[in-house]
Amino acid sequence: MNKKARLATLTLAAVMLTGVAAGCSSSKNEGNKGTSSEPASSASASPASATKDPYEIAIAVPVFGAVPKDLPAVQEEISKIAQAKMNTTVKIIPVSIGAWGQQMNLMTSGREKLDLFFEFGQGYSADVAAGKIIPLDDLLNQYGEGIKNQIAPEYLNSAKINGKIYGAPVYKDYTTGVPGVLMRKDLVDKYQIDVASIKTIDDLDQVYETIKKNEPTIVPLGAGLTLPSDKYVWYDKLGDRYGVLPGYDNDLKVVNLFETKEYEDYLNKMHSWAKAGYFNKDAATSQVGGFELLKADKAFSYFIGLKPGNLESETRAAGKELVFVPLMSDIYATTSDTLGGLWTISSNSSNPERVMMFMNLMYTDKDIANLFIFGIEGKDYVKVTDTSIDYPEGVDSKTVGYSFQSWMYANPSIAYLMKSDHQEMWKLTAEANQNAIKSKALGFAFNSEPVKNEITALKNVTDQYVKGLETGTFDPADKLPEFRAKLKAAGIDKVIAEKQKQLDAWAAANQK
Known part of the structure; x- marks a missing residue:
């Protein structure tokens, strides 16, 4: 990607930099020095002997909202299938998302009965280092053939830490998605907006001016909690943004994003939009997502990295018909995109062979998939x-x-689709995964343990400045030099040097 293309890409997508990072911080990383537990028993038993005795698998899952009232009935039906296939029953342990971190720490730190649990990508490396989950390689080879058939090797191997796989990634679109903007179709039609003429972010200036002038109660661009994260721009963030890989296919040279001319140009663009009134005034602090602002008739558009099925799901969420306008055609795959969620076997499990057998069913059995989802x-x-x-x-x-x-289920592609879903979404997902441009660092993840104090200090600085800068609330002429200086003082150069060291070691070990 040439400099001009990188600049255009950053400028169009950098508005997506704030929000919930869907990122993951772990995968194959030869620099990770953490320790981990070995399986409670080896994967050497035959399938017949491994299922000789009854076993109940305790599965912990996050719950968003109230515990579903039909959960006991679902658990019973899943147990019937597992009982017939592998002499196993299941106990599903619902944990409120608000208490997830604390509760899982208690369950895994003690010797509480726990076999299988969903792992958010950002906690994966830490749980490996703490010995809370076990390596799966031998178990996958003996009992996980369905998992290995479902997930392409380059994506399954992205879950490696110190050369071992500790979690099976959820099957999904592993790409950045197509960066673009979702607009309300009613207003597009009302003002006869020629969406075909919108090719770059600069082409939105006139569109947003029209909305601002004619719809005084609606902001042109909704910004808040769920702005797409920085994974949609021209760099691989390598787990965080404290040292990034420009262009995905460069010479594996880690750079300071915040010192680049492209980043500065993007901030100036966002500040011009903010001064024009194109953002909601609380963009830097809002905890409301773009689709929620559209649903409440408070916004005209928001940015997204569109993946197969997203248009239909976002339309349902917004409650309005939407039009998607792509601002870039290339899609990329990075470690962070791959490891949004995984299924892992707890080191507390007394029968990891049986648990792997059940995991394999989660990736291959349609009846279990439909019940679970x-x-x-x-x-x-x-x-x-x-x-x-x-x-x-x-x-x-x-x-x-x-x-x-x-999105948390092991393999939703084998389950039904809602009638309002794009009925070809899983075919398109497979094509996207196959055709995506793979980052040269796909499979690498940064182990931040050697610079954990600096990372904490850097987070404090970015929390203070980034959202204000990237929503145009702060004037870059005033705040960007201050931001850069505080990053230096917090130790960003030390972090980048450590990341480069680990990346070099990983590249050498993997012949990159």
Whole structure:
């Protein structure tokens, strides 16, 4: 990617830099010095002997909102399938997302009964280092053939730390998505906006001016909690942004993003938009997502890295028909994109062989997938076609007795689709994963332990400045030099040097 293209890409997508990082901080990293537990038993038993005795698998999952009332019935039906196939039952342990970190720390630090749990990518490396989860390589080879068939080697191997796989990534789109903007179709039609003429972020100036002039109660660009993260721009953030890899395919030279001319140009663009009134005034502090602002008739558009099925799901969330305008065609795959969530076996498990067998079912058994994601047929959903479903009559997403965040399930591609979903989304997902431009550092993850104090100091600085700068609230002429100086004082150069050292070691070990 040449300099001009990088600049254009950064400028169009850098508005996506704030928000919830979907990132992951771990994968194959030869520099990781953490220790880990070995499996409680080896993966050498035959399938017949491994299922001889009954076993109950305790599975911890995050719950967003109230515990579904139909969870006991779902658990019972899953147990029936697992009992018939592998002499196993399951106990699903729901944990409120608000208490997830604390509760999982208690469960894994003690010797509480726990076999299998969902792992957020950002906690993966730390749990490996703490010995809370076990390496899976031997277990995958003996009992995880379905997992290995589902996830391409370059993505499965991205979960390696010190040469071992400790978690199976959730099957999903592993790419950045196509950077672009989602707009309300009613307003696009009302003002006859020619979306085909929008090729770059600069082309939005006239569009936003039109909305600002004619819709005084609606901001042109909704900014807040769920602005897409920085993974959509022209660099691989290498787990965080304290040292990045420009262009994905460069010479593996780590640079300071915040010192680049491209970053400064982007901030100036955002500040010009803020002065023009194109952002909501609380953009730097808002905890409301872009789709929520559209739904409340407070915004016209928001930025996104669009993946297969996103347009349909975002339309449902916003409650309005949306138009997507791509601002870039290339999609990339990085370690952070791959490891948004994983399934891991707890070091507390007394039968990891059986747990791996069940994990394999989660990636291959359609009946278990549908139960886990959608609940009981006829009660929580009804079939519309052989492959699509809907809520039963009189039931909706708020009143249904069971729900589960499908993005957390091991392999949602084998389950039904809601009738409002893009019915080709999993075919398109497979194509995106195959065709994505792979970052040269795909499979590397930074172990921040050697510079943990500096990382803490840097986070304090970025928390103080980044969102204000990247939503245009702060004037870059005033605040950017101050921001850069404080990053220097907090130790960003030391962090970049350590990241470069680890990346060099990883590249040598993997012949990059």
